[in-house]
Amino acid sequence: MATDWVQWRREVFGDPYLVWHEGADFAELRRRVGTEPEVVTAWISAGLRERDAVAAQAVAESGLPDLPGLLKQQMIDASGVFAVRGAQALFRLTGDAAWVRPVVEVLIGADHWGDRLDAAIALAEFPATPFVVASVALATADEDELVRHHATETLEKLRRKSRG
Secondary structure (H helix, E strand, O other), X not given: OOOXXXXXXXXXXXXXXXXXXXXXXXXXXXXXXXXXXXXHHHXXXXXXXXXXXHHHHHHHHHXXXXXXXXXXXHHHHOOHHHHHHHHHHHHHXXXXXXXXXXXXXXXXXXXXXXXXXXXXXXXXXXXXXXHHHHHHHHHOOOOOXXXXXXXXXXXXXXXXXXXX
């Protein structure tokens, strides 16, 4: 049994570098939800308190009913990739497009290029509203080449989405 969130995260989602680079694999999480939902709820809650982006993603992947409310509480002053992943999870769970705002805030205002990059990619999942399109269009002039590249790709995805 894991003794802290970092250890549990590694056991369930794998090597932190691979999770960062390739994305988290949620198969083990789903298996554990089926066998020990209370334990999973406790660990994801701990990860949310740590503002871990994988914990935010796990809220939507787990389907556990106690976690969305805790994630919403953590989103009040969230920033960076945690805010991006939390907003994605809550949009997925609620369908409320207002969750786009934290992602746009990261895209436009984050100091670290990696946070802006994740936000640029994530915005492709949201409705292609004028607000979203204009925000992503601003990011095509970002100082970082990768942010500009992914913002351009997201604009294309939003264009395709808006045309049906």
